[in-house]
Every structure is written in structure tokens, then in C-alpha cells.
Amino acid sequence: MRKRINLGPILIAPGFIFIFMFLIFPIFFALGMSFFKTNFLQFVGFAGFDNFIRVISHTETMNSIGRGLMMSLFAAAFTMFVGFWVAYWVDSRSGFFAVLLQLIGLVPWVLSMVVGALLWKWIFAGDLGLLNTLFRALGLPTINPLGSKISAMNSLIFVVSWRTVGYSMVMLLAGMKTVPKELEEAAMVDGASLLQRIVHIVLPLIKTPLLVSGITVLMSNVNNVTVPMVLTGGGPVNSTNVVALALYRMGFVNNQYGMASALATIVIIINVVLIAGYIRVVKWKF
Amino acid sequence: MKRILIVVLLVCLVVGSINAAGTTETAAGGKKVVRMWTFLNPEGATSGRNLALKKIIENFESQHPDIDIVVEPQQWDVMTNKFFAAHQAGNAPDVMWVISYDLGSAIEQGMLADLESLFLNNWSTQEIQDIDDSFFRWGETNGKHYQITHSRNYFALIYRKDLIEKFNIQFPFKSWDAMVQAAQKMTGIDQTTGIMRYGLGQSFGLGKVDPPIFTYDALTHQEDIFNADGTANWTTPQMVSAVSRMSDMVKKFKVTPEEAVNFDIEDVYQDFMAGKYAMITGASVRVPALRAGANFDPNSIEIIHYPGDGSTPFGTGLFSGWAVSVWSKSKVIDEAGMFLEYMMSPEADKLWVLDGGQVPIRKSTITSMKDFFEKPENEYLKITAEGFADYCYATPTAFPIPSWREDLNAVAQDVIYNNTAPRAALEKMQNEFNARVGK
Numbered sequence: 001m002r003k004r005i006n007l008g009p010i011l012i013a014p015g016f017i018f019i020f021m022f023l024i025f026p027i028f029f030a031l032g033m034s035f036f037k038t039n040f041l042q043f044v045g046f047a048g049f050d051n052f053i054r055v056i057s058h059t060e061t062m063n064s065i066g067r068g069l070m071m072s073l074f075a076a077a078f079t080m081f082v083g084f085w086v087a088y089w090v091d092s093r094s095g096f097f098a099v100l101l102q103l104i105g106l107v108p109w110v111l112s113m114v115v116g117a118l119l120w121k122w123i124f125a126g127d128l129g130l131l132n133t134l135f136r137a138l139g140l141p142t143i144n145p146l147g148s149k150i151s152a153m154n155s156l157i158f159v160v161s162w163r164t165v166g167y168s169m170v171m172l173l174a175g176m177k178t179v180p181k182e183l184e185e186a187a188m189v190d191g192a193s194l195l196q197r198i199v200h201i202v203l204p205l206i207k208t209p210l211l212v213s214g215i216t217v218l219m220s221n222v223n224n225v226t227v228p229m230v231l232t233g234g235g236p237v238n239s240t241n242v243v244a245l246a247l248y249r250m251g252f253v254n255n256q257y258g259m260a261s262a263l264a265t266i267v268i269i270i271n272v273v274l275i276a277g278y279i280r281v282v283k284w285k286f
Numbered sequence: 287m288k289r290i291l292i293v294v295l296l297v298c299l300v301v302g303s304i305n306a307a308g309t310t311e312t313a314a315g316g317k318k319v320v321r322m323w324t325f326l327n328p329e330g331a332t333s334g335r336n337l338a339l340k341k342i343i344e345n346f347e348s349q350h351p352d353i354d355i356v357v358e359p360q361q362w363d364v365m366t367n368k369f370f371a372a373h374q375a376g377n378a379p380d381v382m383w384v385i386s387y388d389l390g391s392a393i394e395q396g397m398l399a400d401l402e403s404l405f406l407n408n409w410s411t412q413e414i415q416d417i418d419d420s421f422f423r424w425g426e427t428n429g430k431h432y433q434i435t436h437s438r439n440y441f442a443l444i445y446r447k448d449l450i451e452k453f454n455i456q457f458p459f460k461s462w463d464a465m466v467q468a469a470q471k472m473t474g475i476d477q478t479t480g481i482m483r484y485g486l487g488q489s490f491g492l493g494k495v496d497p498p499i500f501t502y503d504a505l506t507h508q509e510d511i512f513n514a515d516g517t518a519n520w521t522t523p524q525m526v527s528a529v530s531r532m533s534d535m536v537k538k539f540k541v542t543p544e545e546a547v548n549f550d551i552e553d554v555y556q557d558f559m560a561g562k563y564a565m566i567t568g569a570s571v572r573v574p575a576l577r578a579g580a581n582f583d584p585n586s587i588e589i590i591h592y593p594g595d596g597s598t599p600f601g602t603g604l605f606s607g608w609a610v611s612v613w614s615k616s617k618v619i620d621e622a623g624m625f626l627e628y629m630m631s632p633e634a635d636k637l638w639v640l641d642g643g644q645v646p647i648r649k650s651t652i653t654s655m656k657d658f659f660e661k662p663e664n665e666y667l668k669i670t671a672e673g674f675a676d677y678c679y680a681t682p683t684a685f686p687i688p689s690w691r692e693d694l695n696a697v698a699q700d701v702i703y704n705n706t707a708p709r710a711a712l713e714k715m716q717n718e719f720n721a722r723v724g725k
Contacts, residue, residue: 027404038393040370040373040374040391041374041375042374045384065388119336121360125553126543126545127482127562128481128557146545146548147545149703215381230493232548233493235492235548236699238696249492249692252367253364253688253692254688255367255686264590
């Protein structure tokens with residue numbers, strides 16, 4: 001009898017090695033580094049919880065965590081809201097325009113984040129920006145979307161949402177396709193308004209894709225360093241300095257790798273909470 | 287079938303592992319490979335420093351058929367930090383362009399090979415004298431040299447000569463106040479383009495950062511912005527006064543737009559080429575690229591030193607450049623040294639000047655190309671060389687000074703946007719800097 005060869009481990013080995021080297025090992029390396037004094041990437045002495053204490057006692061870093069979470073939540077909410085309505089509209093149509101809208105909606109998601117953010121930066125640029133050129137042509141007063149703390153944060157939320165709205169639309173559309181049309185039609189016959197049909201029929205039936213895409217978008221926003229770095233650089237006066245950007249600067253600009261690792265550990269914990277929520281949702285345990 | 291599949295997979299794994307392990311020092315055909323990180327990209331280059339580097343590599347490779355120079359282009363603002371990380375990981379490039387502000391840290395970390403052991407010990411005294419200047423001595427430690435400075439840079443005022451003439455402005459400026467008054471005259475709607483033109487372009491964003499203008503204003507009136515122990519020296523009356531003047535430029539005289547708090551330096555260069563500014567604070571190495579992209583008469587773009595304080599004709603600019611070095615742990619250290627040496631050979635030095643628009647490394651190049659430097663369009667090279675000789679401040683290399691430019695830009699943001707008093711803003715960032723460097 002021929003000996004049976006177990007192919008499974010061999011087939012998954014390349015993928016596992018890749019994931020271990022580029023995902024698992026760096027997490028534990030950063031965790032370890034967060035307990036050490038560092039000179040660039042060299043460990044020069046045990047620091048205990050000093051790096052964590054320095055991170056927590058640094059007001060701007062703590063502000064960046066709050067700011068990052070707030071930006072992520074608002075952007076995710078905006079994304080889900082717009083994504084839902086676009087998906088709902090597309091679901092009720094079958095023509096060329098509906099297909100085109102789905103394709104266009106996905107472009108920002110697949111477009112390079114740097115390119116997308118740069119485009120918006122040029123659109124929002126003061127005197128020479130596309131937006132103000134258009135406003136001038138229409139005889140409207142010019143604006144400066146990146147010029148004040150509030151408008152810069154609003155612009156950041158808008159661009160981050162713009163990037164993810166196509167993704168949420170596709171996810172929610174897939175969920176809506178599984179909702180039997182008869183249910184909505186029956187509700188319409190019973191006199192239910194649009195809002196009532198959405199709240200009592202559509203939303204409960206697409207709860208899982210809604211939550212899954214919501215959490216995915218939220219995680220993507222929390223860890224997004226590219227858009228704030230390119231669009232606003234964290235300014236003006238730290239008003240858009242979100243945690244991912246603060247972390248990047250701490251490590252790769254200030255060379256404070258121990259502190260950056262401690263902050264990264266805090267960000268990992270935030271991500272773990274979100275991932276736990278995600279896993280519960282996909283396993284139908286909510 | 288399964289056996290064939292397993293064999294195929296194993297072969298893939300072995301081949302993949304060999305590639306991943308990286309035989310970077312040896313290419314196909316037994317050639318030695320020298321990897322170089324730089325912000326330049328010689329691939330398909332048609333002009334400027336990229337073209338100069340392309341020609342230099344081609345010439346070197348034709349003279350050394352056993353060596354391949356592989357350029358891995360990088361983003362200039364994060365390249366040196368990546369080098370620090372790659373050094374620790376044991377995978378740094380063989381030839382590295384280190385940003386001037388981090389040269390001290392790189393030497394301190396033992397990341398750079400000394401040039402004496404690579405080639406300088408074989409040079410004659412006459413040859414060494416040909417390159418011996420402040421750039422050559424920069425970062426010299428215990429009698430050893432660790433870098434050759436390329437893309438030698440001088441931060442000064444880049445201006446449009448056509449506007450200076452049009453507005454009949456007395457030039458060069460006798461003082462900082464005269465410079466601001468001139469900027470005021472040149473601020474207004476541009477009749478040709480219809481866009482709002484500002485007298486002086488600056489950037490205070492934290493993206494791609496150059497030192498803010500008040501650094502030069504202060505350095506014109508005080509010797510250094512760092513103390514000998516590596517701490518920041520930013521709360522002096524000279525610094526406070528310079529920050530106040532910078533704030534006035536934006537808020538009182540409006541010669542710089544308030545949006546500058548969000549601009550990075552690349553925005554300023556782009557907008558200058560579009561005609562948004564009459565003058566900008568910028569780097570001399572950018573002049574050829576600015577001329578190439580300007581939508582007005584490119585020959586009107588010139589460079590001048592910052593104004594003096596009355597006792598000297600001109601103020602202080604910043605000396606900067608890229609410290610090109612060999613990684614101390616390179617497996618092809620001799621070949622890397624040969625290429626570094628070739629990059630400043632008389633032949634290569636001429637290419638840097640002619641194609642790259644750079645100030646030469648060798649004194650003999652200046653002599654042999656006298657006619658070239660006398661041409662009016664190359665006036666900026668003369669001003670740059672003059673700046674190096676007489677009006678330059680070099681950042682210290684004896685101790686690390688991480689993020690000082692970002693800190694000073696944060697001061698500008700705080701003062702302009704939050705109306706924080708200059709001294710308070712400077713003190714806050716001084717404390718932040720000192721805490722960062724452990725003082």
C-alpha cells in the first residue's frame with residue numbers, strides 16, 4: 001500500500017511563512033521593543049513601562065488617538081450612510097447607469113491612496129486649486145477647505161469616506177440582493193413608507209454585511225496614514241494629526257522607536273477590539 | 287501526479303528562498319552588484335541630476351564590466367530613516383545618500399565606512415587638496431572622512447528678476463525689513479495670469495519640510511540655534527524677534543498667504559513655477575528644475591543670499607547636501623568605494639555641473655570650466671559657491687538633531703494660527719526637542 005502524503009502543510013507553507021514574517025513577527029517585535037530603550041532599532045536597555053508612560057503622558061499623542069478614532073467613526077458613518085443609499089438605488093435599477101455607478105464607485109477603493117489624496121489636495125488647494133477655479137468661474141466666493149482646523153478635519157473625513165464608499169456600496173448591494181423583493185412589495189401594499197420599509201425590512205436583513213463592512217471600513221480608517229499625510233500633513237496645528245500619522249512620525253521622523261512601538265501596541269489593542277467585533281459578527285454571534 | 291506536484295512546489299520554494307535570501311552582491315554572469323539608494327532616478331532620465339547620474343553609471347560600468355550599479359530610487363524625506371532601519375536589519379544599500387541633518391547620527395552608529403581605508407589613503411596630497419573644503423571636512427571624526435557631499439545645496443532666496451525690475455526695487459536687499467517691503471510691493475494680482483501673486487512664498491506644513499525662514503533671520507543675528515550639549519537654543523531674543531517678523535509677513539503685511547501653514551515645500555516650488563510668488567525661500571539645487579517648469583521667462587529665476595543685519599552685506603543661509611557614503615557592512619565594500627570615488631572624478635564632476643546644474647566638488651573643475659561659470663544663466667552657481675564660502679551655517683554633526691525643522695515649522699503654525707506668543711511657542715517646541723534628544 002502506498003504511503004499517503006499529507007500535502008496540506010506543504011501547500012500552506014509559503015503563505016504561512018509570508019504571514020509569519022510580515023505580520024506576526026513584526027507585531028511581537030514591536031511589542032518587545034515597546035519595553036526597551038532604543039537607539040534607532042537597537043535595544044540599549046530595559047525600560048519597563050517607561051515608553052507607555054511617556055506615550056500616555058504626552059498630551060498631543062493622546063489627543064491624536066482621540067482624534068483618529070473620531071475621524072474614523074465619522075468617516076465610517078458617512079461611508080455607510082452614502083454607501084447604503086447608493087446601493088439601495090442601484091438595487092432597484094438594472095440599466096446601464098446602475099452598472100456604471102457600481103464601477104465608478106469602486107474606482108477610489110482600487111486607486112492608489114497617494115494618488116487619490118494628491119488629487120484632492122490639488123482640488124482643495126487655495127488660489128490655484130480646481131475647486132476655487134470653478135468657484136471663480138461661477139462668480140462665487142473662494143474657500144479654503146484645508147485652511148482651518150474644522151474645515152481641514154471635515155475635508156479629511158470627506159476624502160477618507162470617498163475612498164471607502166464604493167467598497168461599502170458593493171458589500172451592501174450584495175446583501176440587498178439576498179432580500180426577497182416580495183417582502184418590500186407586501187409592505188408597500190400595506191402602506192409602509194420608504195423609511196419604514198428600510199428600518200423594518202431591509203436593515204434587519206442586511207445586518208451582517210452592514211456590520212462586517214462597517215467594521216472593515218472603521219479599521220481601514222484607523223490605520224490610514226497615507227491620506228492624512230498627503231492631504232493635510234496633520235495640520236493646521238495638529239488638527240488632523242490622527243494616531244496613525246502620529247505613530248509614523250514618532251518612529252520614522254523622530255526615530256523614537258521604543259515610544260513608537262508602545263503607541264503601536266496601543267493601536268494594536270484598538271484593532272484587536274475591532275477584529276473581535278468583526279469575528280463575532282461574521283460568526284452570527286451578535 | 288501528487289509526486290510531480292510536490293516536486294514542483296519544492297523547487298518553487300527552494301528557488302524562492304534563494305531569491306529571498308538575496309545574493310545581492312552577485313548578479314547573473316558573476317558580476318558584482320552595488321546597490322545604491324538615492325532620491326534620483328536615472329531610469330529614462332533626459333535632464334538634470336537624473337541624467338548626470340545616468341551618464342556617470344554608464345561610464346563607470348563600461349570601465350568596470352564586472353560591476354553592476356543598481357539604483358533603488360527612494361522618497362527623499364524618508365530615505366535616511368529607512369537606511370537606519372535597514373542597517374539594523376543588515377540589509378542596507380552599499381552606497382547611501384544620507385540627508386545632511388542625520389549625518390552625525392549615521393557616523394555615531396558606525397553605519398558608514400571611512401573613505402581613508404576605501405581610497406583616500408591612495409590619493410596624493412594634491413588630489414586631496416582639490417576636494418578639500420568645508421563639505422569635505424563635514425562630519426570628519428578622529429581624522430577620518432565618511433562622506434562626499436553631492437547635490438550641494440544652499441538655502442537662500444529664489445526670486446524673479448523680471449518682477450524686481452518691473453517694480454523698480456532696490457536690490458540686493460539691505461535688510462530684512464527692506465526685503466519685506468519689496469515683497470509687499472510685488473504682492474497683488476498678476477496682470478498676465480490673473481492670479482493673486484504673493485511677494486514671498488513659504489511653507490510651514492509638516493509634510494516635506496525645509497527650515498522656515500526665521501531660522502535664517504535668527505542665524506544672521508546669532509551664531510547657532512543649538513547649544514554645544516545638543517540642546518535647542520531657540521528662546522533667544524534673536525529667535526523671538528525672527529519669529530515675530532515671520533508672523534508679520536503673514537498676518538500684518540500679507541506677503542505670504544495664511545495657507546502656508548498647510549503647505550509643504552513641494553507646494554511652494556510648484557506654485558512658484560505657476561507664478562504665485564515673486565520670491566520664495568528655497569534650495570539652490572532646485573533652480574534648474576524651476577526654470578524648466580516655469581510658466582514665465584525661466585531666465586528671470588535667480589538666487590540671492592538672505593539680507594544681512596547692517597554689519598554684514600548678507601545674512602546666513604543654510605548649508606546642506608547629501609552625504610554620499612558607503613555602508614560599513616557592505617559585502618561589496620571595495621566596489622562601492624570605487625563607485626563613490628568615480629562619482630567625484632574630474633569626468634563625473636563635469637557631468638554633475640553640465641547636466642545636473644550642480645556646484646562642482648573639485649576646485650579644478652571650476653578652473654577648467656571658467657567660461658561656463660561666467661555665463662549669465664549660471665549666475666546662481668556663483669552665488670551658491672559664494673554662499674558656501676561666506677554665508678553658510680552647517681547643522682551640527684556631533685549630536686543628533688531629529689525633527690528640528692518640523693519643530694520650527696510647528697512654532698510657525700502655532701504663532702500664525704493660534705496667535706501664540708513667539709517666545710511661548712518657541713519654548714514649547716524647545717522643550718519638546720530637548721525631551722526627544724534626552725536632555
